[in-house]
Amino acid sequence: MAFFNARPQSSAIKIVKPGEANDDDNILKPTPVRKTDNVQRHCRNIMIYGSCKYENKGCVYYHPPAPDTSPNPSNAPRAESPIKGQTISSPSPSLSAKAVNAPVFVPKLPLPALLQPTATPPPQSPSPPTNGYQEDHSDFSDAEGQAQELNDQYYPDHQYDTYGAGEQHYYAAPVFVRQPLNYHLYTSTVPAAFVSSIAETHFVPPSGELRTLLQSRSEDLRMAPPSGLGLPEEMQGYHSLIPLENIGGPTERRKFGNWNSSMYRAINSVDGCTYALRRIENYRLSHQAAFSAIETWAAIRHPGVVAIHEAFTTHAFGDSSLVVAYTYHPQAQTLFDAHLKLTPPAYQPGMRFQQPAASTQVPERTLWSYIVQIAGAIKRVHDAGQALRMIDVTKVLVTSKNHVRVGSCGIVDVLLYDTPQDMHMLQQEDMTMFGRLVFALCTGNVMASSGGNFQKSLEVMGRLYSPEIKTVALFLVNKGGPHKNIGQLLEIISSRVVAEMGDALIAADTLQNELMGELENARLVRLLCKFGFINERPEFAREPRWSETGDRYIIKLFRDYVFHQVDENGNPSLNLSHVLTCLSKLDAGTDEKVMLVSRDEQSCLVVSYKEIKACVESAFGELARAAASNVNNNVGAGYQDERLGGWIK
Numbered sequence: 001m002a003f004f005n006a007r008p009q010s011s012a013i014k015i016v017k018p019g020e021a022n023d024d025d026n027i028l029k030p031t032p033v034r035k036t037d038n039v040q041r042h043c044r045n046i047m048i049y050g051s052c053k054y055e056n057k058g059c060v061y062y063h064p065p066a067p068d069t070s071p072n073p074s075n076a077p078r079a080e081s082p083i084k085g086q087t088i089s090s091p092s093p094s095l096s097a098k099a100v101n102a103p104v105f106v107p108k109l110p111l112p113a114l115l116q117p118t119a120t121p122p123p124q125s126p127s128p129p130t131n132g133y134q135e136d137h138s139d140f141s142d143a144e145g146q147a148q149e150l151n152d153q154y155y156p157d158h159q160y161d162t163y164g165a166g167e168q169h170y171y172a173a174p175v176f177v178r179q180p181l182n183y184h185l186y187t188s189t190v191p192a193a194f195v196s197s198i199a200e201t202h203f204v205p206p207s208g209e210l211r212t213l214l215q216s217r218s219e220d221l222r223m224a225p226p227s228g229l230g231l232p233e234e235m236q237g238y239h240s241l242i243p244l245e246n247i248g249g250p251t252e253r254r255k256f257g258n259w260n261s262s263m264y265r266a267i268n269s270v271d272g273c274t275y276a277l278r279r280i281e282n283y284r285l286s287h288q289a290a291f292s293a294i295e296t297w298a299a300i301r302h303p304g305v306v307a308i309h310e311a312f313t314t315h316a317f318g319d320s321s322l323v324v325a326y327t328y329h330p331q332a333q334t335l336f337d338a339h340l341k342l343t344p345p346a347y348q349p350g351m352r353f354q355q356p357a358a359s360t361q362v363p364e365r366t367l368w369s370y371i372v373q374i375a376g377a378i379k380r381v382h383d384a385g386q387a388l389r390m391i392d393v394t395k396v397l398v399t400s401k402n403h404v405r406v407g408s409c410g411i412v413d414v415l416l417y418d419t420p421q422d423m424h425m426l427q428q429e430d431m432t433m434f435g436r437l438v439f440a441l442c443t444g445n446v447m448a449s450s451g452g453n454f455q456k457s458l459e460v461m462g463r464l465y466s467p468e469i470k471t472v473a474l475f476l477v478n479k480g481g482p483h484k485n486i487g488q489l490l491e492i493i494s495s496r497v498v499a500e501m502g503d504a505l506i507a508a509d510t511l512q513n514e515l516m517g518e519l520e521n522a523r524l525v526r527l528l529c530k531f532g533f534i535n536e537r538p539e540f541a542r543e544p545r546w547s548e549t550g551d552r553y554i555i556k557l558f559r560d561y562v563f564h565q566v567d568e569n570g571n572p573s574l575n576l577s578h579v580l581t582c583l584s585k586l587d588a589g590t591d592e593k594v595m596l597v598s599r600d601e602q603s604c605l606v607v608s609y610k611e612i613k614a615c616v617e618s619a620f621g622e623l624a625r626a627a628a629s630n631v632n633n634n635v636g637a638g639y640q641d642e643r644l645g646g647w648i649k
């Protein structure tokens, strides 16, 4: 019985007339006869599947008469499928890798006779040869079903259907023994009923939308700066500055408190990351110690606070400016822009000009989310002995779905370094500002909590939201005692905090599920890269035929099997499902066997995915070791080694 060791010796497998098998090593000797029909070639479907459903529908190849189906006829050798390997020699250790170029095999009997020696009628659709092993057939269906299921989960919307449109004719991998797949390498470990990537969750949009969003954020990050803006080319290691808001003329200055300010996006040349820079114009640093607060802020990491990277002064803009670098959140919007900004009127032909409509009301669930997140951010900052000092609808950013972060922290500490204030008072002031923000979001009016608007705003809040929202807003804006603190608010809203935590955990589950799919993608890309490094390499180790011999020959044939299938008319078969299934099995290194046919169709190899995987790893290992030894002689070897180490794994 054919059996391949974990590490195969590359070998061409000769298939000959079964009745002529020698006793010595089960190798069936090739007959001297070349192809039976040089004019008309055997139909490959017959050779592989045992039947051709196009036999009477125009298939131009030779179809031999149906084999004698009487059970074990006296003149029919009890041959077993060469694909199953029963009569094929195992790749004996004595066979060297060079044996891949061994003489071609020529089946004297038509292959169907070898494939169907029993009474089993030939299957009507492409399926592995049954060879009397009916139980194996069901196993094949299972494995095929799993592969299809895997693919359906992976591409639920069948967006790649066009690639596999129509009946495909490729050499289906025959499966004889049910092999458990390495499920940990496949997607969707969590039942869809629990984590659905299609359904919308509070923090994560549906899968398709999420991908579009991430793609557009990625484009945002890679946006090139327009020319002619008159901005510094380089400034303290930052380059490619792009303004994040309209920079008007001198009459239209953006304000940050009493200071003129502007926001830029820039790339840091040290780490290559993108940062949001807030510039305060005409700032004079009186004491270096003014920057001490920045150090404290740089240590604060919280999902509700935009993190500070560093601060510096510069003359690059032509004045003396203070610049604070924050984490850049692509496509972030201020709360004002997201909810309070008036939407421009939509022009409709034939309609009179209409007044701009106010933005839509913030849903209560979203409002609670904002309240819980901002309260959490304030708690973190107050616990660190700081105050946010800038909680405002124009400074709180919506960075992803229902997720807010307080931005522009730390600047006021630097700007007002010379006027020290009581931290407890500043923290109380944080809560008042937070209360004003809740009023503004509920009513759509930034002045909602001021003087004459106050009562009217309470009425509006009572009408649009639950009484608890009003309670929270009043708790925050009312003076309260000296012991009033943010912890008390969190106690009041504890049930909302619990709901928020539940939603956050659902988001984590959903994203992990998405990541599972991407993990598989990443593994397959690495595999394809390895193929790219190995296949058709013109020369390695002074051997021009390196990529064509030994283990690499198997890799080449497998590449043909995966990518170069043709249909019955010889047209390319672009079935992405087939490609993904094969690559996933290779990545998992399953014991399932596959028949690889040489390009001249004169020899074939039956190898398992596990063995092909060993070949790929061995060939790539050779290349990686050579590359590493070369890199080690150069600067930056450590970095390269690290990367190569990752590859070799």
Ligand SMILES: Nc1ncnc2c1ncn2[C@@H]1O[C@H](COP(=O)(O)OP(=O)(O)OP(=O)(O)O)[C@@H](O)[C@H]1O
Binding pocket: 244, 245, 254, 255, 256, 262, 263, 276, 306, 326, 327, 328, 329, 330, 331, 332, 333, 334, 336, 394, 395, 397, 407, 408
């Ligand atoms: N860390 C950041 N990441 C990404 N974008 C940011 C970041 N900080 C601010 N922005 C964006 O920069 C733009 C300008 O920010 P800014 O704080 O000046 O808001 P603004 O609405 O212009 O307020 P103001 O009217 O007070 O100037 C806003 O669109 C905001 O979304």
